[in-house]
Amino acid sequence: MRRIRVGLLGLGTVGSGVFKALKSNRDVILKRTDLLFEISGILVRDRQKRREVDGIQPLLTTRFEQLLEQKVDVVLEAIGGVEPARTYIERALKAGCHVVTANKELIAKHGVELDALAQEKGVQLLYEASVGGGIPVLGTLRHLLKSNRIHRFSAILNGTTNYILTRMETEGISFDQALAEAQQKGYAEADPTSDVDGLDAAYKLAILGRLTFEVDVPVSQVSCRGIRDINPWELQLARSLGYRIKLLAQGEQYGEKGPLSLQVGPALLPFSHPLARIEGVHNAVHLEGDIVQDVTLVGQGAGERPTASAMVEDLCNVCCLPADHGCSAGEATLLPVDTGGSRFLFLETRESITQAKVAEVREVLRQIGLAVTDVSALREGKNGLAIILRRWDPSYPAVLLAELGLDVTHVVDRPVFGAVSSSDPALAASVS
Amino acid sequence: MRRIRVGLLGLGTVGSGVFKALKSNRDVILKRTDLLFEISGILVRDRQKRREVDGIQPLLTTRFEQLLEQKVDVVLEAIGGVEPARTYIERALKAGCHVVTANKELIAKHGVELDALAQEKGVQLLYEASVGGGIPVLGTLRHLLKSNRIHRFSAILNGTTNYILTRMETEGISFDQALAEAQQKGYAEADPTSDVDGLDAAYKLAILGRLTFEVDVPVSQVSCRGIRDINPWELQLARSLGYRIKLLAQGEQYGEKGPLSLQVGPALLPFSHPLARIEGVHNAVHLEGDIVQDVTLVGQGAGERPTASAMVEDLCNVCCLPADHGCSAGEATLLPVDTGGSRFLFLETRESITQAKVAEVREVLRQIGLAVTDVSALREGKNGLAIILRRWDPSYPAVLLAELGLDVTHVVDRPVFGAVSSSDPALAASVS
Incomplete structure (x- = not known):
């Protein structure tokens, strides 16, 4: 059995969720990983605030230094936002602690430098809970799809x-x-x-x-x-x-x-x-x-328990699983958003659109040579028309408004992802 | 860089899929895991058979002993069935080789003893591809949901x-x-x-x-x-x-x-x-x-590439990830199949069922005091009736056949899993 000392930053929804999960699942974790996690201290803003978690009072501190002095092995950050979380995490990594965080904003903005710091110090920085809540997607990418x-x-x-x-x-x-x-x-x-x-x-x-x-x-x-x-x-x-x-x-x-x-x-x-x-x-x-073709992972993206699950799993993994090799190939070259491909155009109109008008719209679109997949209009007194175009150009809405002669109050276009599958014609038919 | 010598058993769909994947993704695997896999030998039944994979002829052997003599680190079993796969895997484990297999029948029937043998010999036996093809479900249970x-x-x-x-x-x-x-x-x-x-x-x-x-x-x-x-x-x-x-x-x-x-x-x-x-x-x-609540994993359950993906990932993982603690608590106590709960009863009939008859059926069911959720009949000349009952007893079909007076040619009942969610009434309505 290895005792792992944990310093917890924050005791909001996520922090107290982790505290409860470490307690309720202590036996399972010990049996499967041989690890016993002990919360050595909890950083809070206000020690006097009423807490719903029992027996927590002696662990609370308002000073981050005091937490680090407890010789913690892992710091678990559940504060959120960039500062002071960033400063705390940097200091924890520099002190040789592993860090687990759910902080998406911080990792999105400063993950590259924090990862580099962790690697330099020979510790792990894990942030499974920052993406997709309880879904173990980062772990899957790191460990279970790494040859793909x-x-x-x-x-x-x-x-x-x-x-x-x-x-x-x-x-x-x-x-x-x-x-x-x-x-x-x-x-x-x-x-x-x-x-x-x-x-x-x-x-x-x-x-x-x-x-x-x-x-x-x-x-x-x-x-x-x-x-x-x-x-x-x-x-x-x-x-x-x-x-x-x-x-x-x-x-x-x-x-x-x-x-x-x-x-x-x-x-x-x-x-x-x-x-x-x-x-x-x-x-x-x-x-x-x-190689794998496609894998879809589904789960609860937020909430006390799913987020706590991801953080507790990370807590085990800083001790159980190897660190990433960290083979970033430098900064990404990002392409401008592709406005080509299939696109959905929604026109909200002042008048109601009859089926005769829909037929007329189809004819106009055909005449001006646009590749149309489908046209549909709202019924029952609601006013609007939607067109799906196979190819798209940002100039189309203006052209269409001029050609169609509709009194339009709101125009919006959206990308269409993939095509209607023919695998389920019954369902497609049932809603059209 | 660590060189890992692999002995491959079988060169059917799965075996050649693994061979191709190790070749095509060699660079990715090396970059991410620092492992270089080398196929040292391939066990086949017929060395003369025409193979679609290039440059493979010198690696082929028909003798398992010859493969083990090559000092392989991992044996990858892609033969299927219980024998001779079981004998080969046992001998590989006893020789101190890790083993990766896609063999569901073998692992379902003899996984307990083979796992014990692997643990005794201090090697790993992994079989991700045996369940769910390319979906990394066993890895997720072993490594990413272990505190749950x-x-x-x-x-x-x-x-x-x-x-x-x-x-x-x-x-x-x-x-x-x-x-x-x-x-x-x-x-x-x-x-x-x-x-x-x-x-x-x-x-x-x-x-x-x-x-x-x-x-x-x-x-x-x-x-x-x-x-x-x-x-x-x-x-x-x-x-x-x-x-x-x-x-x-x-x-x-x-x-x-x-x-x-x-x-x-x-x-x-x-x-x-x-x-x-x-x-x-x-x-x-x-x-x-x-803790996590629910997680769903979806992917391709079979096929050359998804199966190869799971086996190649396992191949990396015998080197990268820790072995299970193997904390089986002995043999399971299995309950008899629960026939209670909600159940669907389908009656194929000689006559067509009118809506009037459906109403009559509802009334009969009400009179004999059965808790009915729904009743529906086939239309357009097809003859059949379905009833969903909230509580179920195996004696119901006989009771119903006597009470309903229908000329029934085929009766079947199925469990109903969960209840219709109210989250999507539009879709439910659209198909009813």
Whole structure:
């Protein structure tokens, strides 16, 4: 049996989740890993605050130095945000401690230098909980798919927006209503900016991209769109055409050591796509590798217990599994967002669109020579039209508005990911 | 750089897949693991047979002894079946070689003693490819969810039957037609018994159950039903009620160190269940753990490349990752199959069932006091009726046949897994 001394930074949802999990699963961990974790100290801002966790009072401190003086083996950071987390982690690594963190913003922005520091000091820095909550995706990439070249991934990495989109689609409620509901249930924060504008997903994408493609990914260069401009009518039209709209994080490498495309934004997925059916607060990552073909991992992307699971697993792994070789090939070359390929165009109109008008639109599109896959209009007094075009050019909306003669109040376009699979015509037919 | 000498047993689909993958991904493996794998010899039955792999002739041998004399570090078994694979693996382990195998039958039947032998000799025996093809599910259980108590899993572990069921449902073709198609595409063997009768899935279930619950699972005691008695009308009726029928492998432990339920058989899954949308030859495993909540892994369950991926990853892992502690708690206590809970009853009839008759059936069921969730009949000249009952007793079919007065030619009942989720009423409505 090896005793491992742990210093815990922060006792919010994540920190207390880890504390409880280490206690409840102590026997399982000891049996399987021969490791006994002892919390040596917990850094908090306020020692007097009422805590729901029992027997914790003697461990609390407000001074980081005091924690390090306890000769901890691993520092577990559960504060979040860049500072003071960054300073604490740097000092812990320099003191020869392993570090486990769930801090996506910090790792997205400073992971490269912190990884280098850990390697220099011969300790491990693990951050499984920073991407996909409880889903062991970074561990899978590091340890279980390491002989594969992963050339592409697509992922749902933000549970808050996935919950909002699921509710908007199934209940027909507005973005604001769905957001308020998510906030009420604790799925969204009081300031939802980072989630709904796609920044949270972009942090996770940057981390996932770095591990997958082994190049440094500057998060500031990741193209990022959020979901504020989506309304339930757009979701309904997409659905009638056989698609669901998801906030998708995508990464692709063009050729070995080639340039990357990395983007976060709403995209249409055909029902047959493995990510199309990911509901509510679940996250999912679809990986494409040269030998394994495809692997999809699905799980809870946030919450006290799934996040604690990832951190406790990391805690075991700094002791059980080997460190990465850290073979980054330098900074990534990022390609501009590809606006080619298949695209969904949603036009909200002042008038209701009849089936005769839909036929007329099809004819106009044919005459101006656009390659159209499908056209659909809202019914029952809701006003809007959607077109899926096989090839896309940013000038199309202006051309179409001029040619179609519709009184349009809102225009938006989204990439369409993959094609409707013919494997499930019954389902496709049932919703069209 | 460490050179690792590999002896390969068998050069069929899997063996040549591994040979090709080690060649094509040599650079990636070397960069990430510092390991260089060299095939020292390949055991085949016939040295003269024409091979599609280049430069392989000098490595071929028909004598296992000759392979061991090459001082190989790892033996990679890709023959399949119990003998002579078992003898070869035992001799390799006794000679101090690590062993990697894809052999589900062998590991299901003799994994306990082979694991013990490997532990005694201080070498590793890995068999990721034996369950779920390319999906790294055993590695995930061993290394990435080891602080979790997994109390339940459900899985689709046989791609052949999943392909057949998918085709029967989407195309409305018979079992025999779908099987012939699967054979033509190379998804089913000339003798499909092991796949369609559920034995292949039972082998994998026994392996997965042993790793998950850390007890020895005698494969002969796993309850096992196949898919031969399913017809497209039954699939259609299940679908109209909001379910899909899948050949499900399920494992559950009742309380810590408690008895297990392990079964393979067709079961109904609501559309909202993560496994309901697994199509074609894909496999999937849904794990429920006490901290992580739920994690689902999806990927290709068979085929040259996915299987080769799992074996090559294992090959790296005998060198990179620690061996299991091997903390089996002895033989499992298996519970008899639970026939309680919600159940689907399908009656094929000589007559067509009108909606008036459906209403009459509902009334009869109400009168005899059965808790009914739903009733649905086939239309368009197809003759059949399905009933979902909330509680079940094996005597019900006889009671119902007497009470309903229908001329029934075929009766079957299946467990219903979970309840229709209310999260997606639109989809549920669209197919009912």
